[in-house]
Amino acid sequence: MSDLDLTRFSINQMTVKQLTLPELAAACRDLGVPAVGLWRAPVQEYGVEAAARLVRDAGLTVTTLCRGGFLTTVDADERAAALADNRRAVDEAAALGTDTLVLVSGGLPPGAKDLRAARERIADALTELAPYAEDHGVKLAIEPLHPMFASDRCVVSTLTQALDLAERFPAHQVGVTVDTYHIWWDDTAPEAIARAGAQNRIHTFQLADWITPLPEGVLNGRGQIGDGAIDMRQWQGYVEAAGYTGSIEVELFNEDLWAGDGRELLAETARRWAENVEV
Template sequence: MKGFSLNQATTKRWPLEDLVAGCVKAGVPAVGLWREEVAEYGLDKAAALVRDAGLEVSSLCRSGFFQLPDWRDSNRQAIDEAHALGTDTLVLVSGGLPEGSRDIDGARRHIGDAIGELVPYAKAAGVRLAIEALHPMFCSDRCVVATLGQALQLAAPYPADTVGVVIDTYHLWWDDQVWRLIEVAGREGRIHSFQLADWITPLPEGVLLGRGLPGTGSVDMRRFATAVREAGYEGYVEVEVFHEDVWSRPGAEVLDEAYAGYRAAVE
C-alpha cells in the first residue's frame, strides 16, 4: 500500500490551507478531499494548493445520489472536479429511495444503469467510479447499496479500471461475507479505495456522526488491512471519521491520532 492519507472529513473544521500545511509538516503524502469544501475554497485554487505542496489527492468524496433529478449533470461535474484535482478516484454514494417510493430493488437497478451512463465520461477523464456500500441503517435516505456484494454486483458489468468499490471498515465490519468478497474484489481489480473508521457505541443521536478514530471502537482494523493488502490493493489508506468530538479538537492533534491509528492497523 502507498501509505496514509488524511480524509478531509476527519478534520472537518480545519481550514484547507492548514490541513495541507499540517500534512506536509507530518510527512503525510496524500489527502482525501470533499466536494463541498473544495467548492467553498475554489476548485482551481484547491488543486494548486495541494499540487504545490507536493501532496496527492487519494480520492474525491462524493457523488452519486442517483435518486435526484439532476444526477447526470451533478455526477459529470464531480468527474470534472476529480480530474481537475488530479485524483483518479471519485467515491459514489448511491443515494436512498426516491421520494415516496418503497421499491428498493428498482432503486438499485436504476443505480446500475446510471453508473453505466457515466462510464464513458469517467473513462475519458481518467477517473474511476468507486461505489461505496453504507451500513444498512442508511438504506432509506442515503444509500440503498448496503453490502460489498451489492456494490460488486453493480460494478460487474463495467470495466474494472473504471468502476470499482470502496472498502470502508465502518460500514462493512458487521458482514460475515466481507472477507470472501474482499478476495473477489481484489481478484477482479475493483478495490479502488480503502478507508478506516471505527464503530463506537453508544451511537450519538446523529447516527451518521458515530465514527471513531481507528483503535477506539469495535472494528478489527488489522484484519481488514491484512485482507485488503492480500487482495492486492496498492493504494492509499484513508482515515475518514465523522464525529463532533473529533471535529471539535485541534486539527493537528486529530491528524497525529489518526496517523497513529493507521500505523497500528497497517504497518
C-alpha cells in the same frame, strides 16, 4: 512525526473538518502526511483550480474525491440534474489529480419501497457516467453504506451488492470502496473483498472504527481507529490478500473530534493509523 512510516497514510478531509483547506495542506506538510482525500463542498468553496494548485504545491497526493452518486431518483428532471452533477464531480476529480471518485448511491425516493428498482436506476445512470469518467481518467468507486442508511442515503448496503453493480462495467471504469465502518459486521464481506480484488475493483480502502454506544446522530458516529470494535489489521489483511497496495485513508465523522484542535487531531490520527496497520 519522523518516527512513523506514513508512506501509505491518507487523511480524509472530513476527519479534520475544522481545518480549512490551506490549514490542512500546511498541517500535512509539517507532519509528513503524504496524501489527502478531498470533499467536493469545501473544494468548491475554495475553488477547484486553486485547491488543485494548493495540494500540488504542498506535495500532496489526492487519493479520492467524495462524493458523487445520489442516482436513485425517479423524476426525469432530477435524474438529469444528478447526472450533470456527477459529470461535474468527475471533472473536479480530474482537475484535482485523483483517479478515484467515491459514489454514495442514494436512498429510496420519497414514498418508494423497492430497493431493487432503486439499484437498477443506479446501474442505468452508471451506463452514462462510466464512459464519461473513463474519458477523464477517473474511476468510479461505489461505496456500500451500513444498512441503517439504506432508506435515505444509500440503497447499496453490502460489498456484494456494490460488486453486482460494478461488474456490469469494465474494472477500470467502476469498482468499489472498502470502508471498515460500513462493512465490518458482514460475514460475507471478506469473500466479496477477494472477489473484488480478483477483478482489480478495489479502488480505495478507508478506515473508521465502530464505537458503542453510538453517539446521538448516527451519521457522525465514526470512532477514532483503535477505539472500537473493528480489527483494522484483519481488514487490511483481507484487502491486501486481494491484491490492494494503495493508500489507506482514514475517514471519520465525529462531532467530539471536530470540537478539538485540528492539527492535534491529524497528528493523533496518524499515530493511531501507524499503530493499527501493518506498513
